[in-house]
Amino acid sequence: MLLKIVSIKEKAVPISSSIRNSFIDFSKMNASIVAIQTDVIRDGKPVIGYGFNSNGRYAPSGLLRERFIPRLLEAAPEDITNNEGTNLDPHKIFNVLMTNEKPGGHGERTVAIGTLDMAVWDAVAKIEGVPLYKLLADQYGDGTIDEKVFVYAAGGYYMPNKGLIELQDEMKGYLEAGYTKVKMKVGGDSIAEDVRRIEAVLKVVGSGDNLLVDANGRFNLKEAIAFGEAVKDYKLYWYEEAGDPLDYELQAKLSEVYPHAMATGENLFSLQDATNLIRHGGMNPKTDFLQFDCALSYGLTEYMRILEMLKENGWSSRNCIPHGGHQMSLNIAAGLGLAGNESYPGVFQPFGGFADNYKVENGHVGLPDIPGVGFEAKENLYTLLKTLN
Numbered sequence: 247m248l249l250k251i252v253s254i255k256e257k258a259v260p261i262s263s264s265i266r267n268s269f270i271d272f273s274k275m276n277a278s279i280v281a282i283q284t285d286v287i288r289d290g291k292p293v294i295g296y297g298f299n300s301n302g303r304y305a306p307s308g309l310l311r312e313r314f315i316p317r318l319l320e321a322a323p324e325d326i327t328n329n330e331g332t333n334l335d336p337h338k339i340f341n342v343l344m345t346n347e348k349p350g351g352h353g354e355r356t357v358a359i360g361t362l363d364m365a366v367w368d369a370v371a372k373i374e375g376v377p378l379y380k381l382l383a384d385q386y387g388d389g390t391i392d393e394k395v396f397v398y399a400a401g402g403y404y405m406p407n408k409g410l411i412e413l414q415d416e417m418k419g420y421l422e423a424g425y426t427k428v429k430m431k432v433g434g435d436s437i438a439e440d441v442r443r444i445e446a447v448l449k450v451v452g453s454g455d456n457l458l459v460d461a462n463g464r465f466n467l468k469e470a471i472a473f474g475e476a477v478k479d480y481k482l483y484w485y486e487e488a489g490d491p492l493d494y495e496l497q498a499k500l501s502e503v504y505p506h507a508m509a510t511g512e513n514l515f516s517l518q519d520a521t522n523l524i525r526h527g528g529m530n531p532k533t534d535f536l537q538f539d540c541a542l543s544y545g546l547t548e549y550m551r552i553l554e555m556l557k558e559n560g561w562s563s564r565n566c567i568p569h570g571g572h573q574m575s576l577n578i579a580a581g582l583g584l585a586g587n588e589s590y591p592g593v594f595q596p597f598g599g600f601a602d603n604y605k606v607e608n609g610h611v612g613l614p615d616i617p618g619v620g621f622e623a624k625e626n627l628y629t630l631l632k633t634l635n
């Protein structure tokens with residue numbers, strides 16, 4: 247008997263807040279959560295894989311309900327399982343989901359598929375009875391697991407009535423929570439004001455090596471260069487998403503003049519977009535970081551193809567620190583040897599943050615030894631996911 251998917255459920259849930267980056271506010275932000283129930287029984291209960299979409303893109307409920315969930319439910323069991331029929335096959339499922347989808351113009355179907363893909367991998371690891379990071383290391387990596395993963399605290403948003411003192415207090419909180427590096431938003435105010443904000447945070451974190459700045463694609467080339475010029479002496483850990491994510495020429499021209507590390511990629515949603523960045527973005531594998539987020543970009547199956555492409559082009563998985571601050575990318579980081587993962591200690595709850603009993607220490611965090619992605623070890627998240635059942 248081949249295993250079967252019994253049901254797939256989806257719900258949009260709010261992750262709204264009063265924070266603002268240089269481009270959007272999050273007053274109406276939401277996310278899809280999904281549950282894929284299989285007919286496999288483990289510990290007396292049916293295996294259910296859970297997934298959600300990463301922050302920054304809205305819940306793709308329509309795409310999921312009208313197109314991708316029906317497509318997956320209609321697939322023949324042999325088209326979605328391994329050869330023995332004992333587990334789901336995420337790669338075959340990707341092909342099923344992409345049936346009758348033209349290439350290019352990826353839009354937000356990448357988010358819908360990334361959400362389902364997370365639930366599929368959660369189920370796969372639960373059926374195997376191992377944490378996802380272990381499954382990845384054993385089946386797709388070299389067997390080594392990073393017991394602790396580097397994480398930085400992303401925050402520093404613009405908010406109503408948030409001055410320099412409040413910004414400093416926020417950053418002090420991250421250091422007290424065990425983080426060593428913090429990220430703040432820039433590009434949402436004048437360069438002079440952002441420089442004042444940066445200097446205020448530097449007083450808390452000590453050196454530029456402990457501070458990352460994120461312009462969320464706000465600048466044109468002239469502005470991006472001017473901002474780089476204004477901050478270059480701080481030798482920041484990275485300067486993120488200076489211009490439009492698809493403007494590879496802007497990134498390349500900025501790379502010619504900005505002398506320190508840069509990061510981008512959270513809004514590139516496909517292997518082809520990632521390839522274009524590597525081909526045309528002028529980025530440097532010796533210094534720069536790539537932030538592709540599987541949960542926004544067709545899932546881990548596509549992410550593995552991106553890692554392959556990077557290798558062919560002289561980049562390493564250690565250049566990757568994904569966007570999104572979720573446990574899925576933390577598993578990928580631990581199992582496939584990434585450089586680290588983003589973390590949102592203060593925002594995007596209950597999706598941001600990791601297992602409850604694993605404290606961040608010296609900027610690193612461990613993962614729980616339970617089957618799947620580990621959602622069950624994060625109580626506020628699991629409580630929400632369970633409402634799908």
Ligand SMILES: O=C([O-])CC(=O)C(=O)O
Nearest residue numbers: 267302400460462569570
């Ligand atoms: O503010 C956002 O959209 C999130 C973001 O860019 C990040 O975490 O790097």
Ligand SMILES: [Mg+2]
Nearest residue numbers: 460486487512
């Ligand atoms: Mg960003």
